[in-house]
Amino acid sequence: MNQNSTRINGKMGEEISNKQVILNNYVKAYVKESDMSLRTSKIQLKIPSGCDDAVLLKNLYLSIDPFIPKHMKKEENYITPYKLNSPIFGYGVSKVLDSSHPNFKMGELVWGFIYLEEYSLIKDPNVLFKVHDKDLPLSYYTGILGMPGMTAYVGFFEFCSPKKGETVYVSAASGAIGQLVGQFAKNAGCYVVGSAGSKEKVDLLKNKFGFDEAFNYKEEQDYNAALKRYFPDGIDIYFENVGGKMLEAVLSNMRLYGRVAVCGMISQYNIEQHEGVHNLLYILTKRIRMEGYYVTDHYHIYPKYLEMVMPLIKEEKIAYVEDIVEGIESVPGAIVGLFSGRNVGKQVVVVARE
Structure with missing residues (x-):
């Protein structure tokens, strides 16, 4: 057919x-x-x-x-x-x-x-x-050509305004949105690290999606130490998909004038009482801009997104x-x-x- x-x-x-x-x-x-x-x-x-x-x-x-x-x-x-x-x-x-x-x-x-x-x-x-x-x-x-693609594009480009050479961390990086954010960041000339929940997914991030580094968060006893290992000089951009303890660790590892795009907090969706987050003082002292968004507010720029992503797909410059x-x-x-x-x-x- x-x-x-x-x-x-x-x-x-x-x-x-x-x-x-x-x-x-x-x-x-x-x-x-x-x-x-x-x-x-x-x-x-x-x-x-x-x-x-x-x-x-x-x-x-x-x-x-x-x-x-x-x-x-x-x-x-x-x-x-x-x-x-x-x-x-x-x-x-x-x-x-x-x-x-x-x-x-x-x-x-x-x-x-x-x-x-x-x-x-x-x-x-x-x-x-x-x-x-x-x-x-x-x-x-x-x-990639629908809601998740638009979500990745809006959060990373419209909110985080990446610059070549900046450091980017993506949580839940092997999912529909995370895999795209990481590749958009690499195409923008950034250093990119992602986290996922299995060896298979970590290998996928590094070998198929081209992340510079990736780690299995389930094997890490201390998220703060893990982030310091991969970002010794700090994080410029964090694409937030997880929330909870991961967000807490990220805030203490952000650089001055860092940006956090809050796409989701999947660790909080299925619990009755949401977890509190420490380290919020860093938002002030490090002048971090942290913003949540719903992609439905931004569909008016969908043609702009297609103009960027279609050539990447057809020229096989992005994996999916x-x-x-x-x-x-x-x-x-x-x-x-x-x-x-x-x-x-x-x-x-x-x-x-x-």
């Missing part, structure tokens, strides 16, 4: 089954597979009458990301909780089956916010982006690793696996082959 063909289980207008991943109960600590289940509902293969500016999608690839469990907690602050007994949402790559929106046509490929299910009716297509380059694998739009599993029934296990280090690279679930 070519990239524009999709297996449709019924004819247009027909009512067919739609497998969905739903939330069974709100999570307090570590997410478990039993917190989710698979449900089969019915969906009609056309836009319902009176539903203007909507699109009906056949989902091809689902993106499994660390932010998903945050929405499984009943918190009413900046995070919108998933609804119980309803499909959970995330990112994915899809094909437009029907559209009542003037900007989207039948047969077009898109990526963006969808529900983790086989078919999705999206009533606000402003959360979708068109796939313009069909020569690259469509799964790339769950990662995916961890792909088959079938929507794999979603709960893939989500849980993110927090046990099961995946290597960007975790993707294939729902339908293009």
